Amino acid sequence: MSTDRTHADHAHEHPTWKQYKWVALWLFVITVFEVWAYYVPAFVASKAFVPTLIIMSAVKFTIVVLFYMHLKYDHQMFRRLFTGPLIIAACTLVAFLFLFSKVRIG
Amino acid sequence: MATVAAAGAHEAHEHAHYTTTGLNHRKIAMWTFIGSECMLFGSLISTYLVYKGRSVVGPFPHEAWTSPTGQAFKPILNIPVTSASTFVLLMSSLFMVLALAAVENKGKPGYEGLLGASKFWLAATAAAGATFLGFQAFEFTSFVHEGLTIRTNLFGTSFYTLTGFHGTHVAVGVLWLMTMLFIDLKRGLEPRDAINVDIMALYWHFVDVVWIAIFTLVYLIK
């Protein structure tokens, strides 16, 4: 009973083929751009390279989660269950990079 | 942990029972599991990044290396091939959402043709996943031939472990997809089965977003 109700509750809110198509296109375009950037030595050498790549992959990450995993449309419980851990994981990762940045190898 | 996910995923107590939020038990468990996986992959990726540039001997991901014995090693990572496999995995996510939409809307207007062909989309997703795994198998074997094993250096150790863990997740996903396809072929998936496809799709997409991060952090950033 509740399964059906759950399902019915948000099914109509699911993104549609139109959005799926656009998301796929964006994923494709960003990926092409990322790989292209990899082959431009001047860009690779520049300070913008790493941040740009990270931002681009974050965008891809986000649109897949929001649309393909329909987090944008789903119950907010799911959003909490996902973003909380994601934030903790990201902070931990950044802390690790900081803690290990000043290595003094003997 | 895959066992845990699978075990949790197929067991439910919810049919015909009241649930507080009206949500599906297994879907809640799946999102919790995904949260947990964030920490797992966070640790694996952190480790890879921490060890980046700390290998005592080559071969290295982005730089050529000449061993003390004079042997020359090319940079290991093969960007064109990996870009292709990345593309395949991204597209598999598209197939996956289409499979879900097809099951959800089975019989509804607008879903009579290809859009309603859940078997096709499930098969396509599984095939894309398998292709990705094929690429990975190719990548691993060629790296081994080029002189990088999981024991060679820190790069090999952390690289194979990270991508291997991801690959294992893909493999579990492919098996799950094939099971679903099998059910579809046997009795046909109905809109009431959509929740099962939905949960599987969440897993699949998560494996995809992990790869998005890995592709950038491991392959592209030098």
Next chain:
Amino acid sequence: MSTSHLRRVAPVAVLALVLLALAACGGDYPNSTFSHNTTLNDGAVFLWDRMMLLGTIVFVVVEVLLVYTMIKFRRREGGPAPRQTHGNAALEITWTAIPALILVFLAVPTVKTIFENQRKAPAESLQVEVIGHQWWWEFRYPEYGIVTANELYLPIGKTVDFSLQTRDVLHSFWVPQLGGKRDLIANRVNHIWFTPKATMQPTALNGACVEYCGSSHANMRFRTFAVTPAEFDKWVAHQKTVALGSPAASVTTADSAVKEKPIVPLKTASLISLPTSAPTAAPEAWSFPAERMPAYTLPSTPLPATKFDETLLAAGDPKAGRELLTNPANLGKAPCLTCHVIRGETNYANDDQAKGPNLTHIGTRHTFAAGLYRLDAKALALWIKNAPAMKPGSVMPTFGAGEYNAMIKQAVPAAAGLDDRQIADIVAYLRSLK
């Protein structure tokens, strides 16, 4: 019934704790962390005092409130139902804010002290390299070319900058009386520095390894001798020389004889170059006088049941012992110099390769095996006969003929081992290495 219980027991408990506290303050505690021998420790003790004060206040407030509540509000049969409350915002904000405030008084000096302690050591400080081994300590003074083990000499009043490395697993360097500890971490060089205050009296102190490092972690101790600058100079002058017992003429290095490379290249550790010629006038041997050693620095580890014919010890012949160690013909029986360095003798390893402590001036030390035993003839003899029986897991093999080596679960064949007489000779030789 239960409150009366409490009334009876509580004072006893409190009294016991107070007595214990008094015992802890009054007695003779050679490894106390509350000393003021270095400014490093002044910082720690200052913070400790502050925390003790704040902590005591918090403790007393909590426990008094608790006990008061328990006594005041115990149930009286037939009494009215208590007033139902479910919270009080003002109160709750208060007991969030006050601890926060207390913590500010702790956090500020903490951060200040952290930055003070972790400045770079002054450039003119005495450099000491501390190298951890399972389970003993190597100390090097690169400025002077000194390599020694398990006994650390520090000049009072001079800043010492320790650089800490390990050859194997993690260890941690600690002299409680001189300040906090620092871990020895593979692939890293750690630092800690402090200055034994000029007001300090010359003395011997205990140190220990405080990071769990395997079987004999408990047995990885060392002695620190804080001596006057003049005494320190005497000690240095003597330690720089080859041992008095050994003929300087035969000084060679046998690096080429050693093929095996060290597993972990210690890139920054100084490779002490061996003197190629004998010093003309050997300075007087000086080490911390035995009679000034405080009792707590004299180990009382019980000796094992290993049998040894003690009458032989008095008759030990240093020359014969030297012959055993240094004549390549005896290498199979007494391969000591493949693992130990005795400066001035033919060594098969240099200091970076040697698995065991440098024995050049072993005769001037007071303890051995990382502070586990007093350096006397009997203990040394038993050690050479069967070291693992005296120190669980020790890397130093069993040499006594017929002795059972617990670590490798085999007895030394009678023919391959050393007999008691030979051991007594070696002991005599080692003791002559002043």
Next chain:
Amino acid sequence: MATSSAISTTASAAPQPSVQSGLWSWLTTVDHKRIGLLYLYTALFYLLVGGLEALLIRTQLARPNLSVVSAEMYNQLFTMHGTTMVFLVVMPLSAAFFNYLIPLQIGARDVAFPRLNAFSYWVYALGGLFITLPIFFGLAPNGGWFGYAPLSGPTYGGGYNMDFWVLGLQILGISSLAAAFNFITTIINMRAPGMTLMRMPMFTWMSFVVQFLIVLAFPVITAALFFLQFDRFFGTNFYQVQAGGDPLLWQHLFWVFGHPEVYILVLPAFGLVSEVLPTHSRKPLFGYNVMAFSGMMIGFLGFGVWAHHMFAVGMGPVADSIFAVTTMLIGIPTGVKIFNWIATMYGGSLRFPTSMKFAIGLIAMFTIGGISGVMHSSPPSDLQQTDTYFIVAHFHYVLYGGAIMGIFAGIYHYFPKITGRLMNERLGSWHFWLNFIGLNLTFFPMHFSGMLGMPRRIYTYDAGQGWDLFNMISTVGTYLLLVAGLIFAYNFFSSRKRGAVAGNDPWGGATLEWSIPSPPPEYNFAQIPEVTSRYPMWDLKAPDRTASLEHVHPSADDIAAAHAVPVHEETERRSAKELGIAIPFSTIRPFMVALGIIIMFSGLIVLHVGEFPLAMAAMLGGSAFMVGSLYAWLTSPLE
């Protein structure tokens, strides 16, 4: 009797023996209550094991230079003592309460995934044996409960000892994670109508927080252990220093897990105490919202303090300062809990059955451990404390004085619910006082020996170091604790048969579990209750008392959907069949899957022994067995 409540009116007959009995019924049960009991018995057994290990440790340390046990055995003992107490005692004791209580407290008939629940238990039980049995062969783990690399790696930690540790913890992790997903889902989704999050009993709240800590902390140790496992079995280089591996990687990963882990250990005890104190004070929990919120804060902050275990590794002043300050911050939400508990008692009408004694004991003792914790948080001072007995004093005050005392409070409080009989109060009182005195005798002197320079993890120490007296007192205290423990064990087993009959609600509890018979029927609630406040039972039995407290009715929609009925006391006990309640089938499959996992992991050990074909057989056979059983499990209907 002083302890029976005035408001307990339903005199029910002596508890009926459970319909199901016999070994097979225990192996196949999926009833959360019986699984809870399995957890309880198993964990109490391991408490005895861990306690005996501690006893040997303390006997060895009673005087300087003793040789009661060898160095090697001592190292195995303290490693296993720590590992046992943390993973096989306190976590499973908490799990016993999660299992038994959460469904009862939220008004559910079971957990969300009953068979997964059985699976969690069996993985724990078998994994516990896997890691414990080797000690009888001198092969027990010997690298400390923190397993610092490279001592735990293949180069310096050869032999099988640490193999058992790595694989054992990996196995236990599966159990904890599976249980955590289960309880999160249960708490989110199986609350009775009207049981909003802010009406959940505080124990359920703290458990909820703990499940998230598990879900987030365990993957990190899983990764760290995989690295170690790969190093040990497949020759990778994660912690191999020759290859440039960094030992600090292990430390950071371990403590990213390890610190949240200590809150995993203590928060359930906090939850139990938050049930006991209001009940025996006859007052609602003071500052419920803040209590729930501070639990969340403790959990959240707990992820940002891990490096306070690593002040001696030389992280540099910036990192030291950051971790010092975040660590101090945790004192604030914890203090809020302490003060709110006292405020709960303040103005109440207190009675002191054993559970209450233990609960108050927790407040008193945990505070000591908390304060010494704050003392460690200041790095310059911690450098004098770290790796000494001062730390050992700290964590036993929080673990024994906190977690264990809280759990004892819970056991005395819920024993009548679980067995239908009361525990003997006289013996309980003896247990408490001996325990209280023993605890302080054992652990208080460690503050002194620590600050007077005694390192941790030493199997022996020299005479004349000024530590003799303190060590002697500690050892005497430990024997007292053993006596206390034995009194408890006697009380526990004898009261099960001979204790006074308890009835539904012997203490006058406020929450749903007290509305049903003791022991509860297999279906828990004949009718799912509708909840209108945090104190449903008080509303029912003493409405005048709770009249001033919040009461809001849930939406009619939800209640209609669940056919809920207002909270009432259930005095009848019928079978699920009579009531038409579907009960999950018993099944052996979760046990078999767990067994398959153990066989699979054992294969790795065999591989290390060098029996390649046998190892392959075990690994492949184990996996096949696991997958087959899993398939059978997943394709069989639940109820």
